[in-house]
Amino acid sequence: MPSARVTAPPVTATKLPSNSSHPKTNGLNDSEDAVNGFIALVTNYCANGGYEKLKGLLKDHEALKKTLNDKEIANQENLKSIASLTQDVKNNEVQLSRSKHEVGALTKELEDLKANNRKQSGQLQQSRKDMSQLLEDFKEKEAEVQRHHDSISELEKSTKEYEQEVEALKASLEAEKKTLSAQNDKIQALKGRLEQLESFSIQMVDCTTIQETGNASLGSIFDAAYKLMESFLFQDVAQATLNKFPLDAPTKIPLPASNTLPARQMRLATGLAVLGHALGRHIFQPLYISEDKDGLTASMAKVLDDNPELETHARGVVLNLLDDDILVAKGQARAQKAAMEVSRNVKTLLPAKMGDSFDKNLQLFCNQALETWLPLQRVADRVMVEFSYTESSEEWKELPIPSGTTTNNGQIDGSSSAKQAKNTSRHSNGSSSSSQPGPSGQRGSAPGGSSQGQSSIPRPASSNLGNHVYKVWPAIIVNDDDVTLLHHGFFLTEEQVKEAREEVAKGETERRENRMRTRRNTDANRTRSSTSFLA
Numbered sequence: 375m376p377s378a379r380v381t382a383p384p385v386t387a388t389k390l391p392s393n394s395s396h397p398k399t400n401g402l403n404d405s406e407d408a409v410n411g412f413i414a415l416v417t418n419y420c421a422n423g424g425y426e427k428l429k430g431l432l433k434d435h436e437a438l439k440k441t442l443n444d445k446e447i448a449n450q451e452n453l454k455s456i457a458s459l460t461q462d463v464k465n466n467e468v469q470l471s472r473s474k475h476e477v478g479a480l481t482k483e484l485e486d487l488k489a490n491n492r493k494q495s496g497q498l499q500q501s502r503k504d505m506s507q508l509l510e511d512f513k514e515k516e517a518e519v520q521r522h523h524d525s526i527s528e529l530e531k532s533t534k535e536y537e538q539e540v541e542a543l544k545a546s547l548e549a550e551k552k553t554l555s556a557q558n559d560k561i562q563a564l565k566g567r568l569e570q571l572e573s574f575s576i577q578m579v580d581c582t583t584i585q586e587t588g589n590a591s592l593g594s595i596f597d598a599a600y601k602l603m604e605s606f607l608f609q610d611v612a613q614a615t616l617n618k619f620p621l622d623a624p625t626k627i628p629l630p631a632s633n634t635l636p637a638r639q640m641r642l643a644t645g646l647a648v649l650g651h652a653l654g655r656h657i658f659q660p661l662y663i664s665e666d667k668d669g670l671t672a673s674m675a676k677v678l679d680d681n682p683e684l685e686t687h688a689r690g691v692v693l694n695l696l697d698d699d700i701l702v703a704k705g706q707a708r709a710q711k712a713a714m715e716v717s718r719n720v721k722t723l724l725p726a727k728m729g730d731s732f733d734k735n736l737q738l739f740c741n742q743a744l745e746t747w748l749p750l751q752r753v754a755d756r757v758m759v760e761f762s763y764t765e766s767s768e769e770w771k772e773l774p775i776p777s778g779t780t781t782n783n784g785q786i787d788g789s790s791s792a793k794q795a796k797n798t799s800r801h802s803n804g805s806s807s808s809s810q811p812g813p814s815g816q817r818g819s820a821p822g823g824s825s826q827g828q829s830s831i832p833r834p835a836s837s838n839l840g841n842h843v844y845k846v847w848p849a850i851i852v853n854d855d856d857v858t859l860l861h862h863g864f865f866l867t868e869e870q871v872k873e874a875r876e877e878v879a880k881g882e883t884e885r886r887e888n889r890m891r892t893r894r895n896t897d898a899n900r901t902r903s904s905t906s907f908l909a
Contacts, residue, residue, distance in 0.1 A: 578690050578754035581852045585860065588757075591746045592850050592861035599847070602739050603645035606732045608638045608776055611725050618722060627844050628871055628878040629723070636874040639775045641723050643846050643866050646773070648719045649736075650847040654759040656712040657743050658850070660751055661692055662704035682853065686754050693751065705748060709740035716740075753852065760849040760863060769849040773864040843867060 419428065610633040619631045625647045630637035693701070713736045721729055750757040760769055849863030 578686060579752055581753055581755050581854055581858055584749070584753060585852075585858065588750060588753075588850075588860045595743050595746050596847060596861065596864075598739055598742060599646060599649055602735055603642050603649065604776060606724055606728055606735075607641040607645045607720070609725060609728075610638075611723070615722075615724075615726060625844070627866065628875040630874050630877040631881060632877065634877060636871075636877060640871065640874045643773060643775065643844070644723065645716075645720050646864075647844070647846045649716050651761075652712040652715045653740075653743055654761065654848050656708040656715070657705070657740065657747055658759045658848070659708075660689055660756055660758070662701050662708060662751075663692065663696070682755070685756060689751070689756070701748070705744045706741065709744045710737065712743075713737045713740045755852045755854040755858075757850065757852055757860065760851050761845060769851065769859050769863055770845075771862045771864055773846050773866055773870070775866075775870060844871065 419425065616631040616633075619629060625644050627640050627644045627647065629640050629644060713733070716736055717733050721732065724732055844866040845863065846866055847864040849859065850861040852858040852860060
């Protein structure tokens, strides 16, 4: 706190009488003079009433001294206060500095808060807009909820009506259950009867399970047939044998009576055609009830068109009734008949020395064909031969015929063509299907033949196909919904038989000319004989 200022009372100076008359001495004299002067002054002062004044001054002096002491004490207190205040000021300055830093941080924080506030203000505006939209949506939802409430009310009303209907239906259901129970009893009885009927039949196999193996085995049969006929018929024949060639060939395939390449090719194709038809007539049949065709087989063929499932069941029953040994025996008899039929029609085309060997190999082949066909009789969808041909049919392929290359020893080599036929047989077949009918409008029936010993080989297709076709080997199909192909059939085209036909025509012309020449010579000889007789 500020110290009180002390004002001393004015002191009136009393002029002391100077002792100018006293001479100056040394220092001691000066002191004595001063004392003397002081005493004189005091005496003079007191004589003039100064004592009282001095006394008063002394009192004042004492008072002032006391006041001064008080002031000094107060001053010391003030100094202490000032020092304390100075320290406080310093502390306040430090605190102020800290406060400034804090104020700066707070200022920055304030700016951040302001920025955040502005951001939140924008968000708040957007929230207000969203809230406004939500309110509108809420109103729409509220209206929709009200509509749903109305719908629920209607549904509750309908539910009550349905519950009444359900109760009525429950009563009706109970009655139906009783009826159904009675029907189930009948069904169980019928099921037992059906199982009993099914036990009368063998387990037939599905076509898809044997398609690949059936294709391969049938391909092997064709390969073996091709190789057999190539080995025996694609050979040079002695002229004596050629002179005995039948004028009416077993097929309409032209057969030149020579050893030219076209002649050998046609002999091979004729042998395949005769063999293919014989297999279709005797071996490639759904059942072997007898050693030849019978009425039951024909009847089942008619049933096949009207009710394929009935035909399958009937075939399964018959196969179940017949012992395997009986089936094999009947089949072997059929194979023997097929071999005899082929031999009878083809043997005239063979070299004489090869007849016995041909019969032996032919019988072995027919037995092999029988073993291949027996499992196919157990296919649910009937496996059958197809002799009907159309140009667009996928079931037929052009027969590859030997080219007649010559080996190093001068013999005709048909092996390259045999390999070609084998590849055509195996790689051209597959699971392709065709639902196109043949020219006769029917599928799968082998052409009807005459009595045993007569051949009914398929004839060339009609000329309206644009290219005459000579069917050589039948197609093997499965009579299912899509008519699945197991093995292709093979045919000769008019182009393939053209050279042979021209050779046959040329031979017929030469024979006709020879007959006419012989007749003319005979007439001339008769004329000469008559003239000689008349002379």
